[in-house]
Amino acid sequence: MTPQEKKSSTQSQRVGFFSRIDYGSPGFRKGLLKALFQRFSEDCIHFAVLVGGLVARTELLDELGVQIERAKQEERTRVETEKRELPKQERRPGETITSIKTRVRNRMLHTWAKDLAEAIPSLKRNGKAVKIYIITSPANTYDGDMGREVAIRLHDLRPDITYWDEGDGRFPLQFRGEHENIDFRAITPIKTPWRSEYYSTGPVRYVKDKQRQSSQDAPSLWVIGCAGVTLHIPQGDYKRPILVLPALNRLKEVHSAENEIGGCVVEFSTESIEPKITTYSLKDLVAFERMQIPDSPHATARQNMILKRFSKGPQTIGMLDRALPSKRSTIEHDINAYHEQKLQPSIIKLPASEKYDIDPRFWEQELQYAMSEREAFSKNSFLAFGCLHAGYPRVQYEWFVDVLPQLILKHDINLLIGAGDYVAGTKHNLVARGEVFRGLNNTKQEKLAAEMVLAVIMKVFRIRFSKIKAKEWRKNRSRAKLKDMVERALLSFNYWQGNHDKWALDESRDPLDTFNMYLADRVRREIISLLIAGRFPTLYHSDLDEIIAGKIVFAPQHTLSSGLSLCIAHPEMGRMTPSGRAQQTMAFLDDGQIIVLANFHVGVALQEWSHTLGERVTIQAPTITSGTAFEDGKNKRCDVGVYIVNVWSRNGRITCADTFFAGPARESMTELSSENDYKNLLADIAKREV
Structure with a gap:
């Protein structure tokens, strides 16, 4: 471990979270555990937490009932046999029903715990075992009493696994000094959840219930298990950020609003109130798991052809006859021979059906998912904002132009996304009511917004261009090289309009018409000035215009460098109580794989899977203003x-996607109190250095 890594480990801790492995259910997948723990290992997590759903109580009860009936039948057979064959004095007394149930229950609990001890991978960090903590859900839909008893026995078999609590548990993190109170609280449902159309309904209700009943301070992060969705709500609208976890099993039914399969790694840092959240989506693996049926090494070529047909689902002999060149009788003979030789993966005939299929135990216990190395992935990084509202006194002007360039450079961002409402506008008598600075008509507001975005773009450009120049300019001083350097250093800006911007239509003006032209012209002039000052060769205006036109794009639909589709939207609707409701609506209506929207002044990061597009990332950007008179009157709190x-x-x-919410501390937010404050800021806004 390098000194830099040691220093970093004292500043942050990474925790792996997973939920709903549902051992005992048809959806349990040992291969999913292995796949997720591979990512945990790559991220060097400090410890892992299973937040509810260790077992599927209903299925285990069914299995236990079968085993008890079998034991009772065996006991009856034994008693009857001894009556016939042994003298009375040599017969053993019959075992009571209560004793049979207790004996079988204890045996099955140990068997299940042993299976899980083998199924859950072990991890090491710096040569030491990584701890895995378990919180079970008391709800009978999930763990119930079975989960608690299995977890206790699991600890006896695996010292690295600890049963932490039932229902919820609080975990303090090992930070020193003023940061020693950083922690998280993981909670699970205590009763069967209600079916809900919206992903956040149940989890947010759990948090509110805990806040009402608890006498403790709120944790640094709420972590909600068993929901089967991927959702992050930052601090702002709620007192503390909330993370809702996906499930880690093949979802067979919907209890509340389950949709996601995967796990999360959360990095807690002393540098930020908000944690960095990385979500690994594994639903594609499950959706296409039949494509990963392996050849049986000892089977014939014809038998392996039959195996491959099960990638389409269960098959009848007639279906196989139509799909394969062999005769019906030959197919039946090959299947019977395969079964007699006990080859793997085994083929079974489904009960009360003429269909054949792969044995379910193969999917649950044997299937190994093919995991790609990270180097094979394409990466897109972006910073998303919305509701800039230039003209309002409570816009965090200085934070925007000072901190955004730092964030972009620190996180190596290449794309800035704006999701509408760059101006406050003049509708509803905002100027007359003093909510917008006097003299700021729509044209001036659009210019102010453009200056703010320009400041961010050019600060990043100067730093990146300087670094590229230092490395490459001496070797090649051609005009073509200069064009390449400018293009690589210039930040991309994809953006679309909002409802405040569209108020310009009432004045027979195109929304953001001034903003669009002014921003492009100012970027052009700033780059030319920088090149002249640096005594670079003259860059053709056509070349520079081509670069700017490709980098600053005003449109709702975009295609990213990886080929992923991006949609920018600004739904014209009011704030909704279920967090993420607008995102779910947009995801239903739009085909974007990445959707960025704004208008609600609260931030939410949501992931949702669809069969056609796969995993989709939806970001509801917050606002840059700390509030308005309208929101104050509605008792609404903004995420800034x-x-x-x-x-x-x-x-x-x-x-995979990771999300990080960054905003100014509430106590450091400012409000411009006079028109002079605004004029001084405008004169100073572009002069600040990163």
Whole structure:
């Protein structure tokens, strides 16, 4: 471990979270555990937490009932046999029903714990075992009493696994000094959840219930298990950020609003109140798991052809006869021979059916998912903001122009996304009511917004251009090289309009018409000035115009360098109580794989899977203003900040995404109190250095 890594480990901790492995259910997948723990190992997590769903209580009860009936029948047979064959004095007394149930239950609990001890991978970090903590859900839909008893026995078999609590558990993190109170609280449902159309309904209700009943301070992060969705709500609208976890099993039914399969790694840092959240989507693996049926090494070529047909699902002899060149009798003979030789993966005939299929135990216990190396993934990084609202006194002007360039450079962002409402506008008598600075008509507001975005773009450009120049300019001083350097250093800006911007239509003006032309012209002039000052060769205006036109794009639909589709939207609707409701609506209506929207002044990061597009990342950008008179009157609290997002994809489908919410501390937010404050800021805004 390098000194830099040691220093980093004292500043942050990474925790792996997973939920709903549902051992005992048809959806349990040992291969999913192995796949997720491979990512945990790559991320060097400090410890892992299973938040509910260790076992599927209903299925285990069914299996236990079968085993008890079998034991009772065996006991009856034994008693009857001894009556016939042994003298009375040599017969053993019959075992009571209670004793049989207790004996079988204890045996099965040990068997299940032993299976899980083998199924859950072990990890090491710096030569030491990584701890895995388990919190079970008391709800009978999930763990119930079975989960608790299995977890206790699991600890006896695996010292690295600890049963932490039932229902919820609080985990303090090992930070020193003023940061020693950083922690998280993981909670699970205590009763069967209600079916809900919206992903956040149940999890947010759990958090509110805990806040009402608890006398403790709120944790640094709420972590909700068993929901089977991927959702992050930052601090702002709620007192503390909330993370809702996906499931880690093949979802067979919907209890509340389950949709996601995967796990999360959360990095807690002393540098930020908000954690960095990485979500690994594994639903594509499960959706196409039949494509990963391996050849049986000892089977004939014809038998392996039969195996491959099960990638389409269960098959009748007639279906196999139509698909394969062999005769019906030959196919039946090959299947029977395969079964007699006990080859793997085994083929079974489904009960009360003429269909054949792969034995379910293969999917649950034997299937190994093919995991790609990260180097094979394409990466897209972007910073998303919305509702800039230039003209309002409570816009965080200085934070935007000072901190955004730092964030972009620190996180190596190449794309800035704006999701509408760059101006406050003049509708509803905002100027007359004093909510917008006097004299700021729509044209001036658009110029102010353009100056703010320009400041971010050019600060990043100067730093990146300087670094590229230092490395490459001496070797090649051609005009073509200069064009390449400018293009690589210039930040891309994809953006679309919002409803405040569209108020310009009432004045017979195109929305953001001034903003569009002014920003492009100012970027052009700033770059030319920089090149002249640096005594670079003259860059053709046509070349520079081509670069700017390709980098600053005003449109709702975009295609990223990886081939992923991006949609920018600004739904014209009011704030909705279920967090993420607008995102679910947009995801239903739009075909974008990445969707960035704004208008609600609250931030939410949501992931949702669809069969055609795969994993989809939807970011609801917050606002840059700390509030308005309208929101004050409605007792609404705003999320102020931006989202930083990294998305990894392969073959046009998203495999992993990490999200990080960054915003100014509430106590440091400012409000311009006079028109002079505004004029001084405008004069100073472009002069600040990164």
